[in-house]
Amino acid sequence: MNLNQLRIFYFAAKYVSFSAAAEALFVTQPAVTKQIQQLQSAHEVKLFNRFGKKMVLTDAGEALYSFADKIFQIETQAEENLRDFQQRKSGRLRIHASESFGAYYLPFIINLFRKKYPKIHIAVNIFTNQQIVENTIRLENDLGFISSLLEHKKLVVSEILEDRLILIAPPSHPFAHKKVLDPWKLEGQSIIMHEKGSASRNIVDEFIRKNNLFVSVTLELSNNEAIKRAVEQGLGLSLISENVVREEIERKKLKPIPLADPTLKRKFYLIYHKDKYLSQPFQMFVQMMNQWASEYTKTQL
DSSP: OOHHHHHHHHHHHHHTOHHHHHHHHTSOHHHHHHHHHHHHHHHTOOOEEEETTEEEEOHHHHHHHHHHHHHHHHHHHHHHHHHHHHHTTOEEEEEEEOHHHHHHTHHHHHHHHHHHOTTEEEEEEEOOHHHHHHHHHTTOSSEEEESSOOOOTTEEEEEEEEEEEEEEEOTTSGGGGOSSBOGGGGTTOEEEEEOTTSHHHHHHHHHHHHTTOOOEEEEEESOHHHHHHHHHTTSOBEEEEGGGGHHHHHTTSSEEEOBSOTTOEEEEEEEEETTOOOOHHHHHHHHHHHHHHHHHHHHHO
16 A cells, blocks of 8 residues: 555545645645545545535545554654654653643643753643643644543543642632631622633532532633633632642732632643653653652642
């Protein structure tokens, strides 16, 4: 089988678009069309069906895509293996992380790692939990950090950290001087929430249901920084990860209010592809991260 044709087919099926495949492979769309036609002709099968503008794999196309996916994953692993032999203690790490972990935890780990291994280049991108899972399955990163447990047969998933969610308010709020606040006192309060579907939102929604609370959701924001600024401006209260708001509490811009409910916690998970070649930089980073997480957890007890 012509591997160039197989690669072109793979990208066309992956992106469900000949034009997107052409862009990804730096070739023209007619070249993509021609190579796929030759592949179909050589094996006397049809790989795609078109329904208007929609392109769908045939049964033969689905079967071939499955094999192609495995072939090019192995190719990626082989390249990483050889690169690791070349680079040893130099190299690169591609990390995808959820917003909270990427902004408020990962920088500490990277700073420690860079001091010990300055030759290793680290690239970090922030994505949603679902995007991180999908990217990791496609071997588009070396490892990912997610804040919701999303399992998949192709992934290795391990819990690395647990953090508390706390109630925050502006210093002028009537609750600001409470030593402990019973959950029922949140009845009728204006609450600023993360967007629906986020890990933090799911935890807070469950807390509200468990305590049979009626609250007014005044704002839904997708960014921790925006939530903190909104609370500072007196637009409502919010439940947020303790580490995310540590700086504002120290500066007395926000007031933490202890709740008489110790169950408000969230967890973070490390994920990577189960068939991924574990390079030396990868192993060193994971080892240092686990050490940092263990020490961080001790400070929270």
